[in-house]
Amino acid sequence: MDSDIILAGGGLANGLIALRLAQLRPEVRVTIVESGAVIGGNHTWSSFASDLTPEQVEWTAPLFRYHWDRYEVRFPSATRQLEAGYRSATSELLAAAVARALPPERVMTAVPIVAMTPTSVTLADQRVLVAGATIDGRGQGPTKALDLRWQKFLGQEVELAEPHGLTGPIIMDATVPQFDGYRFVYTLPFGPRHVLIEDTYFSDGNDLSPDLLRRHLADYAASQGWTITRVIREEKGILPLGIGGDIDAFWDEAAAAGEAGVPRVGLRAGMFHPVTGYSFPDAVRMADLIAALPVLDAATIYRAAREHSVAAWRARGMYRLLNRMLFLAAHDEERRHVLQRFYEHNDALVGRFYAARPVLKDWMRILSGKPPIPPMRALGTLIKYEMGKV
Numbered sequence: 001m002d003s004d005i006i007l008a009g010g011g012l013a014n015g016l017i018a019l020r021l022a023q024l025r026p027e028v029r030v031t032i033v034e035s036g037a038v039i040g041g042n043h044t045w046s047s048f049a050s051d052l053t054p055e056q057v058e059w060t061a062p063l064f065r066y067h068w069d070r071y072e073v074r075f076p077s078a079t080r081q082l083e084a085g086y087r088s089a090t091s092e093l094l095a096a097a098v099a100r101a102l103p104p105e106r107v108m109t110a111v112p113i114v115a116m117t118p119t120s121v122t123l124a125d126q127r128v129l130v131a132g133a134t135i136d137g138r139g140q141g142p143t144k145a146l147d148l149r150w151q152k153f154l155g156q157e158v159e160l161a162e163p164h165g166l167t168g169p170i171i172m173d174a175t176v177p178q179f180d181g182y183r184f185v186y187t188l189p190f191g192p193r194h195v196l197i198e199d200t201y202f203s204d205g206n207d208l209s210p211d212l213l214r215r216h217l218a219d220y221a222a223s224q225g226w227t228i229t230r231v232i233r234e235e236k237g238i239l240p241l242g243i244g245g246d247i248d249a250f251w252d253e254a255a256a257a258g259e260a261g262v263p264r265v266g267l268r269a270g271m272f273h274p275v276t277g278y279s280f281p282d283a284v285r286m287a288d289l290i291a292a293l294p295v296l297d298a299a300t301i302y303r304a305a306r307e308h309s310v311a312a313w314r315a316r317g318m319y320r321l322l323n324r325m326l327f328l329a330a331h332d333e334e335r336r337h338v339l340q341r342f343y344e345h346n347d348a349l350v351g352r353f354y355a356a357r358p359v360l361k362d363w364m365r366i367l368s369g370k371p372p373i374p375p376m377r378a379l380g381t382l383i384k385y386e387m388g389k390v
Contacts, residue, residue, distance in 0.1 A: 002029060002131075003029050003030065003031040003106075003129065003130075003131035003132075004028045004029045004030065004131060004132045004133070004296060005021070005028060005029070005030050005031070005131055005132065005133050005134070005135060005296060005301075006030075006031050006032075006033060006121050006129055006131040006133075006134045006135070007030065007031070007032040007033065007134075007135050007137060008033055008113050008116055008121055008134055008135065008136045008137060008138055009033070009034060009035075009113075009136065009137040009138035009139060009266075009268075010032050010033070010034025010036070010038075010039040010040065010098070010107075010109065011034075011040065011041060011137055011138075011139055011266060012040070012043070012045055012094065012266060012279060012280065012283050013137040013265040013266025013267075013268075013269075013271070013279070013283040013286060013287075014032060014135060014137035014265065014266070015032075015039060015040055015094045015095075015097075015098050016060070016094075016283050016284060016286075016287040017030075017135065017137070017265065017286070017287045017290055017291070018030050018032055018098055018101055018102060019059075019097055019098065019101050019287070020059065020287040020288060020290070020291040021290070021291050022101035022102065023059060023101075023291075024291045024292070025291060025296075028296060029106070030102060030106060031102075031106045031107075031108065031129065031131070032098065032102065032106065032107055032108065033108045033111050033113060033121060033123070033129070034107075034108065034109045034110075034111065035110070035111060035112040035113065035138075036109065036110070037109055037110050038091070038095055038109060039091075039094060039095040039098050039099075039107065039109065040090075040091030040092070040094040040095045040098075041091050042091055042233065042235050043090070043091045043235060043237070044088050044089070044090055044091075044155070044188070044196060044235065045063075045088070045089045045090075045091075045278075045279070045280040046086065046087065046088045046089070046169075046188070046278070046280065047086075047087055047089075047278060047280045047281050048084060048085065048086055048087075048351060048354045048355065049084055049085025049086065049087070049351075050084065050085075050351035050352065050354065050355045050357075051278075051280070051281040051354065051355045052281060052284060056284050056285075056288065060089070060284060062093060062096075062097050063089035063090070063093045063094055063097060064087045064088065064089050064093075065088060065089065065090050065093055065190075066087065066088040066188065066190055067085070067086075067087050068085065068086045068087075068167075068168040068169055068189075069083070069085055069168065070082060070083050070084065070085075070086075070167070070168045071084065071086045071168050071169040071170070071171050072168060072169070072170045072171070073170070073171060073172045073173075073174075073343050074170060074172065074173040074174060074175050075172075075174050075175065075336065075339070075340040075343070076174070076175055076336075076340075077340065078340070078343075080343055081168070082347050082350060083347055084347055084350070084351055086168070086169050086171070088188055089280065111123055111124070112124040113138070115258065115259075116134055116136060116259050116262050117134070117259070117261075117262065118133065118134060118261040118262050118263070118298035118299070118302065119131060119132065119133065119134060119298055120134065121134055132296065132297055132298065133263065133296060133297055133298035133301050134262060134263070134298065135262075135263045135264070135265055135290075135301060135305075136259070136262050136263065136264045136265070136268050137264070137265045137266045137268055138268055139266065139267050139268060140239075140240055140267040140268070141268060143245075143250055143253060144253070145245055145246050145247075145249035145250035145252075145253055146240075146242060146244075146245035146246075146247070146250050146270060147242070147243050147244035147245045148240045148241065148242060148243070148245075149202065149203065149204055149240075149241045149242075149243055149323065149327050150201075150202075150203050150204075150205065150206040150238055150239065150240065150241060151200065151201070151202055151203075151237075151238075151239040151240075151241055151276070151277040152200070152201050152203055152206060152207075152208050152236075152237065152238045152239070153186070153198045153199060153200040153201070153213075153236060153237055154198065154199055154208065154210055154213035154214065154217070154234070154235075154236040155186070155196055155197060155198030155199075155217075155234065155235050155236070156196070156197055156198075156214070156217055156228075156231050156232075156233075156234050157190070157194075157195070157196045157231070157232040157233045157234070157235075158194075158195060158196075158197065158221070158228045158229075158230065158231050158232060159193055159194055159228070159229050159230040159232060160193040160194075160195065160221075160226050160227060160228060160229065161193070161226075161227040161228075161229050162193065162226075162227065163192040163193055164189060164192070164193065164195050164224070164226060166187065166189040166195070167189075168189070169186075169187060169188045169189065170185070170186065170187040171186055172184040172186065172339065172343075173185040173186075173187065173220075174336050174339065174340065176216075176220065178332065178333060178335070178336055180201050180203050180205075181201050181202045181203035181204060181327075181335065182201065182202040182203075182326070182335040182336055182338075182339060183199070183200070183201050184200050184339075185197060185198065185199055185200065185216075185217075185220050186198040186200050194232075195226075197217050197220060197221060198217075199213045199216040199217050199220070202241065202326065202327075202335070204327060206238045208236060208238060210236065213236075239267075239272065239277035239279070240267065240272055240277065241272075241274060241275065241276075241277055241323055242270075242272075242274040242313075242316075242319070242320050242323060243274075243320050243323040243324045243327055243328070244320055244324065244385065247270060247309065247310050247313040247314065248310060250270055251264070251269075251306050251309070251310070261298065261299070261302050262298075262302070263298065263301040263302040263304075263305045263306075264305060264306075264309075265283070265286050265290075265305055266279060266282075266283055266286070267279060269286070269305060269306075269309040270309055270312075270313055271283065271286060271309055271312065273316075273319070273354070273356060274316050274319035274320050274323060275319050275322060275323060275353075276354065278354075281355070281356070282312070285308075286305065286308060289304055289305075289308055290304065290305070312356075315356075316356060318358075318363055319356075321382070322366075324381065324382060324385055325338065325373060325378055325381070325382070326338050328381045328385060328390055329373050329377055329378045329381035329382070330372070330373050334372055334373055337372035338372045338373070340372075341369075341372050342366065345362075345365060345366065349362050349365060349366075353366075
């Protein structure tokens, strides 16, 4: 089977690249190889209305099953509704879109990959697929170059006995007991009695205890007066959050793994929002970038993907500084205070922050006022971190 591009991994980033190439460059022969049973896995990907351009909203529209005009946050001292759009895409719709865009023989699932070069993919059964270029989108891998913390969660999509009464998502309900970092419950209303509930943590560790989180979800539903009659499905995830690191060294790690010059995308390329862990907007931007390249050989794609990843990482340094404050300087209950104080800002600032397009005045407002962490402790922690003593 001849291919111009082989996409290693059938997750969000490569799925979007396959779709954008099919839309803009239908002559390009794309093959996607996924180790799991289905394209996209079992995920819900959300984004804020301000994250995408109108054109990006248009071409990704088939992936969004749910739309809301506003969302809510809840903290012990305040509840707030933000008049900002929010959307959720599903892995089922991504898989369906890829199936429409590519011939069946070019969508390979349940096929593990054991090695890659810029122009070849070696499968677990020792078959070697060759193309003009390969792109590695197999998700977050081990790294010593990036200093990461984690957003981890377990969610259940459930049916309730009675209507839940929600008019939009609750993207943070931090009124719940705090432990293992900063904890909140995330809720997406999919129908009057149909809701996704996730028990979520911003944590130092990437361990997950599914049984414990299931009990938390049951307790939370009961606290809201909800009776769960059926669990429709369950999803869980451990997403990276950045506090520091060397992005160039991160890219160079691939050479030591025998994959020098292989283009990388998605979490494999460090493309995620440092504070929220959201990856959908970055994946859309990378798909647009690659589909617009004048030449789609391995060297051109590698150079473009690396430059884009490095530029994004460097532009988001202030986000990682905030994460150092949250994860290293804040103690226990202070972590919740950090997030609660952030949501005192206006809707426009919050939107720019989530879209990774803040202006200088936004940072001045975020860092001004009475700090939720004692200033000397915060400053001392930041200095120690730069000196490598934290």
